[in-house]
Every structure is written in C-alpha cells, then in structure tokens.
Amino acid sequence: MFGFYRDIYIYVPRHDRRTFVTKVDFATAVPPEPSRGQGRKPYRVVSNLGVFWFVPGKGLEVESLHSGVAIDDVRDATSFPVISGGGRITSPPTTTDLDFIREVIDPLGARDLEFMDSRSRRDLIRTIYAKERLS
Structure with missing residues (x-):
C-alpha cells in the first residue's frame, strides 16, 4: 500500500508499548524497496499522545505533543527510542x-x-x- 500513495498518515488511538513495538512478527504491507520505487515510510503517525514521524535508524521523532502530554509519557508508552522534537504543542482542531x-x-x-x-x-x-x- 505504501508504494502507491505519496503521503501516508497512520492513526493509532492508543499509544502504548503493545502498539509501538521494537520488532514485529509480520508486516501487512510491502517493505520498502527503493530499487522499485516502492515502499514509502509513513509520512506521519498520529496517536492519542501526539504527532510523529520515523527517522530511519534513529526511531520515532516528535513533531508535536497533544496538550497535557509530556515527552516522558511518550517514552514510557513506546518500546523503542523517541526523539524529542522541541516541545511543540499540537494545535487543537477549530x-x-x-x-x-x-x-x-x-x-x-x-x-x-x-x-x-x-x-x-x-x-x-x-x-x-x-x-x-x-x-
């Protein structure tokens, strides 16, 4: 699926260690294959804690955290490294x-x-x- 769309947004309603895991047993999408021009990474991941993107080889980077969420809340709920994105707060919906x-x-x-x-x-x-x- 990722190979067919330019920007992929993933919505995860419950950000926890069972969802944001270090390793998966299987994947339901084609893995990245640069030689075929397929397999784009998710553009953004939106969870109940914030908005993120993946940095290859480093982990999950915070774009913004939802109001009342601290970076330590995200780190505690994620089983792999989380990179602080500077403390920006997600804009509330209009x-x-x-x-x-x-x-x-x-x-x-x-x-x-x-x-x-x-x-x-x-x-x-x-x-x-x-x-x-x-x-």
Whole structure:
C-alpha cells in the first residue's frame, strides 16, 4: 500500500508499548524497496499522545505533543527510542474542523467506538446499524 500513495498518515488511538513495538512478527504491507520505487515510510503517525514521524535508524521523532502530554509519557508508552522534537504543542482542531468531522465525515459517531467499553460499543453499533437501515 505504501508504494502507491505519496503521503501516508497512520492513526493509532492508543499509544502504548503493545502498539509501538521494537520488532514485529509480520508486516501487512510491502517493505520498502527503493530499487522499485516502492515502499514509502509513513509520512506521519498520529496517536492519542501526539504527532510523529520515523527517522530511519534513529526511531520515532516528535513533531508535536497533544496538550497535557509530556515527552516522558511518550517514552514510557513506546518500546523503542523517541526523539524529542522541541516541545511543540499540537494545535487543537477549530470549530470548523470539528463540525466537518461530526456532520460530514462521521455523522453517526463511529469514531467513538474506539474509546468505549464493550457494552457501550455494542449499543452504539446497534444505533448506527438502525440509522443506516433508515437511510
């Protein structure tokens, strides 16, 4: 997949050591193959702690941290090196951004599923399903 797109953004809702691991057992995308012009690295990684990019041979570099997050929080939640990016705070979304997400991209609230316990998730899925059937 990475070979077909110019900029790849990866969204990770829970930044922890089980997600940001030192080594993986398998990968679901084609590994970088410069001789074929394929295999681009992710352009940015966005997690619940901040915005990052990978520096080849060095690790994860911080572009910005979300409000209230310290670099030590990121290091504690990552199983490989994290490079401080200078302490920039992620800009919060504007009212226009939030309205667009809530009214155009995800009017049914599916984005909330990632942060719910199983019972609440089940109830929201049922609600979304019922609304989808009506449309």
